[in-house]
Amino acid sequence: MMKRIKLLTLTLVMALLIAALAGCADSPRGEQNNESITVTDMSGREVTLDAPAKRVVVINAADCEILYSIGAGDAVVGRGTYCNYPEEVNSVQIVPSEYQIDAENIIALEPDLVILGTMYNPDQNIPILEQARIKVIITSPATIEEVYTAIDLIGVVTGKSTEADVVIDSMKALFEDIKSKSKEANFAEKMVYFEISPLEYGLWTAGTGTFMDEFCSIIGINNAFSDVSGWAEISEEQVIERNPDYVVTTTMYSGEGQNPVEEILMRKAWQGIAAVRNKAVFNADSDKFSRPGPRLAEAAQQLFEFVADN
Amino acid sequence: MHPAEYAALALITVAVTILCVGAGSVEITPIDAFMAIWNSVFGKTVSVSDESIRSIIVFVRLPRVLAVGIVGAALSLCGGAIQGLLRNPLADGSTLGVSSGASLGAVLALALGITLPDFPLGGTMVMSMIFAFLSLCLILFLSYRIDRSLSTNTMILMGVVFSMFANSSISLIIASVGEKARTITFWTMGSLAGSDYADVLVLALTLIVCGAALRSCTTELNAFAFGEDNARNVGVNVRRTKMTVMIATSVLIGVCVSAGGTIGFVGLVVPHMTRAITGPNHKKSLPFSMFFGAIFLMLCDLVSRVIASPKQIPVGVVTSFIGAVLFIYIFGKSRRMK
Numbered sequence: 001m002m003k004r005i006k007l008l009t010l011t012l013v014m015a016l017l018i019a020a021l022a023g024c025a026d027s028p029r030g031e032q033n034n035e036s037i038t039v040t041d042m043s044g045r046e047v048t049l050d051a052p053a054k055r056v057v058v059i060n061a062a063d064c065e066i067l068y069s070i071g072a073g074d075a076v077v078g079r080g081t082y083c084n085y086p087e088e089v090n091s092v093q094i095v096p097s098e099y100q101i102d103a104e105n106i107i108a109l110e111p112d113l114v115i116l117g118t119m120y121n122p123d124q125n126i127p128i129l130e131q132a133r134i135k136v137i138i139t140s141p142a143t144i145e146e147v148y149t150a151i152d153l154i155g156v157v158t159g160k161s162t163e164a165d166v167v168i169d170s171m172k173a174l175f176e177d178i179k180s181k182s183k184e185a186n187f188a189e190k191m192v193y194f195e196i197s198p199l200e201y202g203l204w205t206a207g208t209g210t211f212m213d214e215f216c217s218i219i220g221i222n223n224a225f226s227d228v229s230g231w232a233e234i235s236e237e238q239v240i241e242r243n244p245d246y247v248v249t250t251t252m253y254s255g256e257g258q259n260p261v262e263e264i265l266m267r268k269a270w271q272g273i274a275a276v277r278n279k280a281v282f283n284a285d286s287d288k289f290s291r292p293g294p295r296l297a298e299a300a301q302q303l304f305e306f307v308a309d310n
Numbered sequence: 311m312h313p314a315e316y317a318a319l320a321l322i323t324v325a326v327t328i329l330c331v332g333a334g335s336v337e338i339t340p341i342d343a344f345m346a347i348w349n350s351v352f353g354k355t356v357s358v359s360d361e362s363i364r365s366i367i368v369f370v371r372l373p374r375v376l377a378v379g380i381v382g383a384a385l386s387l388c389g390g391a392i393q394g395l396l397r398n399p400l401a402d403g404s405t406l407g408v409s410s411g412a413s414l415g416a417v418l419a420l421a422l423g424i425t426l427p428d429f430p431l432g433g434t435m436v437m438s439m440i441f442a443f444l445s446l447c448l449i450l451f452l453s454y455r456i457d458r459s460l461s462t463n464t465m466i467l468m469g470v471v472f473s474m475f476a477n478s479s480i481s482l483i484i485a486s487v488g489e490k491a492r493t494i495t496f497w498t499m500g501s502l503a504g505s506d507y508a509d510v511l512v513l514a515l516t517l518i519v520c521g522a523a524l525r526s527c528t529t530e531l532n533a534f535a536f537g538e539d540n541a542r543n544v545g546v547n548v549r550r551t552k553m554t555v556m557i558a559t560s561v562l563i564g565v566c567v568s569a570g571g572t573i574g575f576v577g578l579v580v581p582h583m584t585r586a587i588t589g590p591n592h593k594k595s596l597p598f599s600m601f602f603g604a605i606f607l608m609l610c611d612l613v614s615r616v617i618a619s620p621k622q623i624p625v626g627v628v629t630s631f632i633g634a635v636l637f638i639y640i641f642g643k644s645r646r647m648k
Binding site for chain 2: 202243
């Protein structure tokens with residue numbers, strides 16, 4: 001009798017064991033996750049996310065503005081040093097980015113995604129971040145068209161494609177509006193000079209390949225220094241010789257002493273320049289005018305209004 | 311010095327001035343340049359198209375070239391006088407650390423916001439002068455303590471060490487001021503660009519006053535060549551001569567540094583070249599140095615404006631290059647002659 005019970009128990013236990021083992025088998029791998037996103041970033045890298053990013057570290061100020069403009073601001077858990085717009089971002093943790101970025105600082109914030117520019121040693125930092133299972137997207141817009149690409153890219157990876165399209169469309173509409181109004185007004189004979197760095201530090205201007213130059217094409221006005229490329233140092237004499245009708249300075253007013261417009265109007269050697277004679281000098285917000293982000297359209301609008309009113 | 315020699319030198323200096331005013335990042339023909347100055351002097355109005363040329367010549371180039379000329383003359387004069395006083399052919403404002411000390415004074419003035427009311431840049435100028443004088447005193451004092459005979463090597467060594475100290479202090483100040491760092495850094499790069507007629511006036515007045523003071527010491531400086539004791543025996547008021555030369559040179563160097571930053575080698579090389587022509591008599595070598603110095607620096611400034619046009623290289627860089635090469639040549643030649 002005991003022997004039979006033992007045999008029965010053993011069989012039962014074996015059966016149970018086998019059943020349990022069967023239950024433990026893995027659920028089939030490669031289950032299609034229908035939220036996964038694959039994109040090609042602006043440096044040609046293919047990146048796949050399992051789901052729209054919920055925790056994002058953004059380094060470039062422009063990309064930060066893009067995130068907030070498409071309504072993904074809540075996802076930002078870390079920002080670069082220079083990210084200062086909109087207001088809400090100031091309460092987000094800073095990842096120091098004056099010279100180099102330290103991957104440690106980023107990993108500590110446990111993001112799903114990092115949006116980087118090309119400046120910060122990508123070859124060094126990307127492998128480290130990817131090892132920590134953080135996805136990295138690189139943006140590098142240099143023209144207005146490329147800014148649309150960046151906005152679209154950021155929209156896709158944060159699951160805000162529709163909102164991104166809205167932002168892009170409104171920018172396009174504003175640029176078109178400026179273009180048509182400018183055609184009516186006709187600024188073809190006029191010239192504008194952009195001052196990026198004031199006289200006391202050595203004059204720098206925005207030549208071709210900058211956003212300010214693109215604004216000039218949209219508005220149909222001449223850039224005083226369309227013969228230089230990029231950001232270039234120029235001499236006072238050249239500005240006086242070219243005699244621009246308008247001057248736009250992006251120098252920041254420090255609060256003490258003269259403001260940039262006054263300072264330019266008071267330069268003795270510049271009194272003969274048309275812009276100075278007509279007091280057509282405008283102090284532009286350098287962030288708006290040079291960040292490859294959503295406020296570029298506003299900047300172009302401001303430039304148009306300044307030129308039209310003077 | 312023979313009046314004819316003065317006249318000849320003056321003429322050459324004027325010619326160089328005109329050459330320098332005519333050249334720059336924008337092409338302007340000599341006739342246009344001349345007419346621009348002529349019209350300005352005689353108060354004639356000009357057409358709009360000529361307005362820009364006039365602005366460039368009269369408001370950008372002329373004051374700058376004048377300032378450069380005066381600074382060149384001043385630095386050479388100081389170099390010659392210091393070399394005579396210390397009987398040391400390697401002594402000058404920059405090798406003795408006086409220029410660096412003056413820079414430190416100016417940077418402190420910029421950092422602490424020291425200003426004189428109604429006198430733009432007055433704060434930096436006064437601080438430069440004070441610190442130039444204090445630096446000279448300090449270096450002489452330290453050299454004396456180490457080596458009573460005040461040998462060449464000791465003084466130059468002290469000068470170099472003090473320069474390093476002053477420059478490190480400047481770097482420290484830059485690192486701690488935050489917002490003003492940019493202004494100060496840019497200032498230290500030294501440039502006479504942006505000089506206006508007010509600067510030219512201050513420089514000219516200072517040169518006239520200090521130059522006269524130094525001129526009155528030329529006999530005494532000649533006596534110094536035989537050593538201080540011999541000079542005293544011959545009836546020279548050694549102490550007074552020393553003080554006059556030191557104060558005059560530090561005031562002059564202070565003003566030059568506050569106007570254009572540290573410009574090295576001028577006070578070192580020019581007096582040497584001058585003495586090769588005039589001989590050791592200070593009555594001749596000092597005035598000659600002034601003219602040569604003005605010409606030398608104006609030409610260096612021309613190079614600095616034109617070589618990387620429209621960028622401008624700090625003139626101190628050009629003087630260092632040219633001065634160093636010239637100096638090696640002179641030194642080598644004098645060595646071989648021995």
